[in-house]
Amino acid sequence: MKNKKTRGKKVLIYAIYILTAIFFLFPLFWTLCLSMKTVPELFQVPPKILPKTIHFNNYIHIIKNTLVLKYLKNTFVLVGATAFGTLLISIPAAYAFSRNKFRIKNNMMFGLLIFQMISPLVIAIPLYSYLAKLGLLNNYLILIMIYIALRVPFTTWYITGYMNTIPKELDQAAKVDGCSRIRIIMSIIMPVCVPGIISSIIINAMSAWSQFIIPFILVDKGEKLPLSVGIINLQSTSEAITTHYLAAACMISVIPMVLLYIIFQKFIVSTISGSVKG
């Protein structure tokens, strides 16, 4: 009786597993297959899923004939600078929020939360108007600062929560020894915060990688575009670029982050589930 019930459960769960895996993986698998098709295969009716041969000619074509490598490089610059710069600002601030008592602290934390929820479109509008006037569109230093501004609210909030779990006795001893706050942060707090710091690096890298509105509005020079905006330009000039090339470009812009996600899955899951505590 009991065995029968468990078997029924198992069958049901496997059915859910299979449907879920198909729903989530098929679009990516189809894109991967498209990226290896030739033009005749592309227009084949009825369509076949698998390409005839595994080859990377479409990838080579897109790398040679479009700016995709440049887009990739730009994206890496933005992602790296954002992930690093955000920490530089958020860690000291989180330390202050975690260890200091001051009157408007709770209001400031609430302010951070509000910033976190605001659509980047809202701030992109006036920033465009100013940067265009000053001739500073396409300026990477400013672009990076804006990316950082968008990420510090979440990061500060998250690292503050992480530091709150670290016993205060730990920095107390160092303080008595006369260490400066910066030294305490660097040599005592940061080492114990490593998992939290790694999580926020990944989440911020991911967010900067897929950031669209800001560069879409604030960058108008082709060679300065990041991947996200570059892809939509490729898509809209679809006479020059057919589906198999577009699919190859999509794969190029998806693979680095997907690998990062699979490798650091545990960190990501623990960061996201951080707001649910047992």
Add this chain to the structure above:
Amino acid sequence: MTLTKQKNQLPVFKKMSTQPWSLLAPLLIVLLGLFLYPIIEVIRYSFTNLRFGRIEYAYTLHSFKSVFTDRNFLDMVRITFTFVIFSVTFQLINGFIVAFAIYIGEKLKLKGSVFVRTSVIISMAIPGIIIGVIWRMMLDESPTGILNYYLSLFGFGPVRFLTDPKIALISVIIANIWRGTANNMILLYAGLKTIPESILEAADVDGAGSFRKVFSIIIPSISPVLMICGLLSIIGTFNTFDMIMSLTGGGPAGATEVLALSSYKEIFVNYSLGKGSAIAAIILLINIIMAMIYFNMNKKVEV
């Protein structure tokens, strides 16, 4: 995301806490300059008749008036709400079903649990703009489109996924469910893990059936998490811009034009900075209201 109220009674701590402002200065400068100031500017713009390419402007309520009297605006609000409500509902249902299956699957030590979890999480690693491009290729309406081909095997279609105004909105919602399920799954799975084993065993002893167990024990015990999931999904979906941009561009005939997209179009296609900012100000107001609800809910959950 904890917000603990610290009470440090030890005098040593009192002495320890020097002023926090030097540590907070970089944060404040960045946020005031690149976040708060632009927000104030958008609100100011929304009360003007600013246009790109014209220098003089006047303060007026005309932008808001023209937004609210625009018949398209009502349409956009309806589209945005339909998009949000259906996306969020199915993201929650899907997220729960997958989280629950994995939760039970791991208890039964089923193979493939990690694989399924990973395949869902991968969707989070993909930029919204690419999700739009990928689904556009999936939903190709020509005879070479893969989804239409499969439907034709069952005697359906061809479906005009992206050119029929009614179906286009459904297509956008499906792509958004694909995008947003993972976050809910992770949160709900974490929620399921917090249910004490003893409660479930007690229900077994009482002879409660599986369905009763789900609806009268499991769902009520994770309801705070469900609320947070719902709200985070609402915020994420409401601010969606990128995916719709590449999937439909707001078309056909504005059928998938959500508020964020129309604000963009007013400004950068019609050059009407005042009116576009008025729509952005409405988006901002809704964002702030949602953040306030989230803040209060989070506080309750923590306690």
